[in-house]
Structures are given as C-alpha cells and as structure tokens.
Amino acid sequence: MHIIAIENFTKDYGNKKGVFDISFHIEKGEVYGYLGPNGAGKSTTLRHLMGFSKPDCGTLSINDLDCWNDKTIIKKDIGYLPGEIALPEDMTGIGYLKLIDKLRKTNDLSYANELIEYFEIDSSMKIKKMSKGMKQKIAIIMAFMHDPDILLLDEPTSGLDPLMQEKFIKLINSEKQKGKTIILSSHIFEEISKLCDRVGIIKKGKLIKEVVMEDLKHSENKTYKIEFKNENDFTKIKEKYPSAKLKTTEKQVIISITDNEINDLISDLSSCDIRFLKEEKHTLEEYFMKFYEDDENV
Ligand SMILES: Nc1ncnc2c1ncn2[C@@H]1O[C@H](COP(=O)(O)OP(=O)(O)OP(=O)(O)O)[C@@H](O)[C@H]1O
Ligand SMILES: [Mg+2]
The missing domain is CATH 3.40.50.300 (P-loop containing nucleotide triphosphate hydrolases)
Incomplete structure (x- = not known):
C-alpha cells in the first residue's frame, strides 16, 4: 500500500x-x-x-x-x-x-x-x-x-x-x-x-x-545536441523526447538524459540520418533549471 x-x-x-x-x-x-x-x-x-x-x-x-x-x-x-x-x-x-x-x-x-x-x-x-x-x-x-x-x-x-x-x-x-x-x-x-x-x-x-x-547523483547527467539531416527523423525524436529543446530551423534537438537512459537514446538514434551529435555537460541545478524555462517544449 x-x-x-x-x-x-x-x-x-x-x-x-x-x-x-x-x-x-x-x-x-x-x-x-x-x-x-x-x-x-x-x-x-x-x-x-x-x-x-x-x-x-x-x-x-x-x-x-x-x-x-x-x-x-x-x-x-x-x-x-x-x-x-x-x-x-x-x-x-x-x-x-x-x-x-x-x-x-x-x-x-x-x-x-x-x-x-x-x-x-x-x-x-x-x-x-x-x-x-x-x-x-x-x-x-x-x-x-x-x-x-x-x-x-x-x-x-x-x-x-x-x-x-x-x-x-x-x-x-x-x-x-x-x-x-x-x-x-x-x-x-x-x-x-x-x-x-x-x-x-x-x-x-x-x-x-x-x-x-x-x-x-550517481549517474553523470548529460546533454546531447543532435542535428538531423531530414525532417522525419527530427520529428520522430522530438515526439519521443517531449522535454527536449528544439531548434527547428536547423533540425536540432537538445536532449538531457541520465547515463541509465543512454542505451535507449542510442537505439532511438540508430535508425536516423544524423548530421552531428555533440555532448554538453551540465550540473544538477541545470538539470532542474531546464524545467523552469518558459519553453513550450519543456
Ligand atoms: N482558488 C483558486 N481559484 C482560481 N485559480 C486558482 C486557485 N488556486 C490556484 N489557482 C491557480 O492555479 C494555478 C496553480 O496554483 P498553485 O498555487 O497551486 O501554484 P504553485 O505551484 O503552488 O505556485 P507557487 O510556486 O507560486 O507557490 C495557478 O495558475 C493559480 O493562479
Ligand atoms: Mg504554492
């Protein structure tokens, strides 16, 4: 109970x-x-x-x-x-x-x-x-x-x-x-x-x-910036990760995940045509801060 x-x-x-x-x-x-x-x-x-x-x-x-x-x-x-x-x-x-x-x-x-x-x-x-x-x-x-x-x-x-x-x-x-x-x-x-x-x-x-x-605390939190070559892949990932930040003009998503979620992300990306993928480090405060930002996608 x-x-x-x-x-x-x-x-x-x-x-x-x-x-x-x-x-x-x-x-x-x-x-x-x-x-x-x-x-x-x-x-x-x-x-x-x-x-x-x-x-x-x-x-x-x-x-x-x-x-x-x-x-x-x-x-x-x-x-x-x-x-x-x-x-x-x-x-x-x-x-x-x-x-x-x-x-x-x-x-x-x-x-x-x-x-x-x-x-x-x-x-x-x-x-x-x-x-x-x-x-x-x-x-x-x-x-x-x-x-x-x-x-x-x-x-x-x-x-x-x-x-x-x-x-x-x-x-x-x-x-x-x-x-x-x-x-x-x-x-x-x-x-x-x-x-x-x-x-x-x-x-x-x-x-x-x-x-x-x-x-x-135990897993390092990571943020990945990913740019897609085509609209379909961009749409698919942005729907799968509704909390991701988006740069629609450049077909970019910025996804924050814990280490535990990395395998899921890699498997989601494996079928996509990617222009580049970049890791950006951030702190615990930043992890929470993104939920405060006045962004429709968060
Ligand atoms: N009695 C009420 N009548 C009408 N709207 C209300 C009432 N109580 C709360 N609200 C509205 O509901 C929403 C949630 O209010 P709530 O006070 O639960 O927010 P909160 O998360 O506690 O915010 P804060 O961090 O400012 O304390 C707000 O938009 C608020 O204006
Ligand atoms: Mg309150």
Whole structure:
C-alpha cells in the first residue's frame, strides 16, 4: 500500500489554470520533492491532500483513506505547513501553539518546546511583532509538534535565513530517520538534492517528470545536441523526447538524459540520418533549471 496515492487528479480553475490528470505515489519513509515554477500547481495539490477542496476528477488518498471524504480522520496524523501562512496576529507565539495543542487534544507541548529552543525563537512575542522568518518558524513548529507520521510542507524554508535553512534540513533528516513520510514543495535545488529521495516535477498543472535522486547523483547527467539531416527523423525524436529543446530551423534537438537512459537514446538514434551529435555537460541545478524555462517544449 502507498502511504500517499494520487490518481488522475484534476482541478480545473478555468483558463488552463489548475492541475490536470496528475498521478503519483509516495511510499512510507520517503521524502518526496515537489518542484515546479510559480503557478505550476504545487500548493493546489497539497491543499487537496489536506481535503480543503474537492477534486474535479480523480482521487487523492492517504493511508488508503480518501482525502476529501475522510479528511477528519486523516488530518489527525498529518502535519501541514501552508505555502501562505496566516497566523492570528494578536496572539503570542506560544499562546497560539498552546491553542493548537488544545484543539488537537494532544496535551503535549514537549516537542513544541524542544523546537522553540532549536529554532531560537522568542515565543512570548506577539505574532504581529514577529519577522517573516519568525512566523515561518512558528508555522513549522505547528506542523511538527504533534509528531505526525506524514508531513505536507509547502515551501518550508521560505523566509528562513541560510543558517536556519541548514537547521531545517537537519530537522527533516532526523524526522526521516524516525520513518516519517514527507512531501515538500520547493524552489531550492540544493534543498531538494540534500533532502529528497524522489522528485516530481510539475509544470502548468501537469506532472512532467519523476526523478530518483540517487540515480541523478550517481549517474553523470548529460546533454546531447543532435542535428538531423531530414525532417522525419527530427520529428520522430522530438515526439519521443517531449522535454527536449528544439531548434527547428536547423533540425536540432537538445536532449538531457541520465547515463541509465543512454542505451535507449542510442537505439532511438540508430535508425536516423544524423548530421552531428555533440555532448554538453551540465550540473544538477541545470538539470532542474531546464524545467523552469518558459519553453513550450519543456
Ligand atoms: N482558488 C483558486 N481559484 C482560481 N485559480 C486558482 C486557485 N488556486 C490556484 N489557482 C491557480 O492555479 C494555478 C496553480 O496554483 P498553485 O498555487 O497551486 O501554484 P504553485 O505551484 O503552488 O505556485 P507557487 O510556486 O507560486 O507557490 C495557478 O495558475 C493559480 O493562479
Ligand atoms: Mg504554492
């Protein structure tokens, strides 16, 4: 059984906005990175996992329970950090955390206190007087303090300074050691590469690629520029590799693959009439960056 299962999930907000036919699974103990440009659909997916809204099509489930129909049961074992936090301005940090503890009926602030110390927060301060980073830390504690098995984190380090980002990475790694299942959306490649087992890349509401981080780290990523002599071969390869960049006038494709995919590429190219093939090296950041570029073919 998958801990988190998303099957053909669609939420159509109109004007091509929303999330369209997304399917992916997350296993117990996995840290899954959810990466994509602004407006891609990351927060929409996480909000539907929380059962805040009903999907138009498809299903989202956690522990085999439906995120919409069984949201009250599911929520008990989830820690959620929203992308846009809204905390009650007139409360103190600790006052708010105590209220959450009471509402959840957990009656245990020990982990919250540990985290207050860990993140060096003055929790007696009124929330309205807190900086952005301080508010973010309070929201992080709210998501973690009841020690849930599943964490849904929407851009968790947004507003944190580099030192606190490092502390957050250590926290996630220690939660991972405890066997937690974590999905986190992020724009920070370094964070993704330090934390995640797998990464799903979402663009314009569609899941365009899933990457196993170990494969990416251990295999050298390569980019090949290929120019074809004829239109047919160019068309065939561009259809086979929809994420390839194209230079249509010169019948060129630029394909980025991992070492594991090299045999497939060679076999695909073996029947083509090629003018030239050139290898271009690139980094992990570049590998992800290409999915951000405003290119219709990516
Ligand atoms: N309640 C809503 N009503 C209408 N459109 C919405 C609503 N919520 C989100 N959208 C649209 O759906 C798309 C996906 O939004 P979403 O917030 O999920 O993106 P995101 O990947 O989280 O982006 P970001 O990186 O900026 O946080 C956007 O085009 C957004 O404008
Ligand atoms: Mg978002």
